[in-house]
Amino acid sequence: MDWGLVLVLLLMGAFGGFSAGLLGIGGGMILVPFITMIFSARGFAPEVIVHMAIATSLGTILFTSMSSVRAHHLHGAVRWRIVALLSPGILLGSWIGPWIGKQMSSTVLALFFGLFISFSATQMLLGKKPSGGRELPGTVGMFAAGGLIGLLAGLVGAGGGFISIPFMGWCNVKIHNAVATSAALGFPIALAGTLSNIFYGWGVADLPPYSLGFIYLPALAVIATASVLFAPLGARTAHRLPVATLKKVFAVVLYCLAAYMLWKAFH
Template sequence: MSYPDLLSFAAGLLVTGALSGVLAGLLGIGGGGIIVPALALALAAMGYGGDVGQHVAVATSLAIIIPIGLSSARAHDAKGALDRPTFRLWAPVIFVATLAGGISAGLFPGKVLQAVLGFMAFFIAANILLPFLERLMRRVHGSATAQRLCAAVIGYLCALMGTGGGALSVPTLAAFGLPIHTAVGTGAALGVPIALAGTLGFLISGWNAEGLPPLSLGYINLPALVLIGGVASLTAPFGARLAHRLPARTLKKVFAVFLVVVGVSMLWAAFG
């Protein structure tokens, strides 16, 4: 790759990191909805498309979410928007489920991972606008077993999607009765065990994979991890401050629009 191409690649990663950090703090989503498609596009331009590129994008996104999630969670915790009992209930289950998903993700073609992210984005956006999940969860509101089951499903899907889980955990936590700002803060904190487990899983499943980009450990690309993760961890607190200035209804609408954009881009990549 030529020097100008390398500069363009690095600049794209930095912009992706900045946007991902703001969205992570604003919506508690970990930024994976931006990182995965942007990084997959950049890798394809470098000649690492197809299944390998998609797996590297998903795995690296999860690794990047570790510093983003920590930064975002601290910012929300400072605002009193982290429900610690819920976090302690969800975190162990979500860690184990995400680890299983990361290890098994190498068995799925790249287009399957794109389709999963696309369909789930539409499902979550529909739930925000027509809260059918909330009506369902009211029946099991106080059930720790139901919450653990949701945590397991979310963890496994997050490993396949390369997201920090906020796109799934925030509306689910809200459906279980947490106020939206607390759901966002708790979802951001849950992104950390998701990211740790998913990173470990993809490190294992991709260790002997062929055709990986240079400077990769398993499916995790180190240059992308450093550039995107470093910038995103700096911009996440700004997004968290912005979240607490927005009304709950506005925050939900922003979340839904973002998910529709992600869903369209992923389904187009999978089937277009």
């Protein structure tokens, strides 16, 4: 890779890591469109570009989640019981998500990602408060919720915060606890999703050199390095700034990235 590309990937990783720590969204929603742009510019086979962008994004979350969750844990914000109850379903769902993605063409996958990121941006922009009285479901309900979170996260290459945070908010978990707990949930999502993308991408035609399944290792290494450095900064910022205001700014960014992925689906 040339130094210009390394610099771009470092900036992407810094922005993705900061947003992961700040909002608990894993950074994937931001990274996937940018990685797609870079892989397209480098002439990767169109049939695998979106699959590789999603897989590489999930791989970076392995490192980002460990970095950001430490900062949140030091603030005593992570609800570890919730992590324990959701993780079994998340591991299963995150393994299945990439398998479903493999059955889709890059066009369909880009369209699905664009629509889903638009939905998530709207959710973030509206910032609706949950009504009182709801509690977390029992073990079976938490397994089912974890399965859905993992399935969608594995499919779109994100950390799952776009579903887990609203779910926890709906169950009256405080927003800072929900963001911190979502950061911790990013690890089982990324672990199962990364292994699944390696397994289902193994031997696929037209993958570029230095690929491990659908994961492009050079991009993973550079982005993960920057993400790990900036995720704790985002986590600390989440406890100091009005996150509701920042979410509106990020929602606008997500709309722009969604527009690109929708354009990519038809070009």
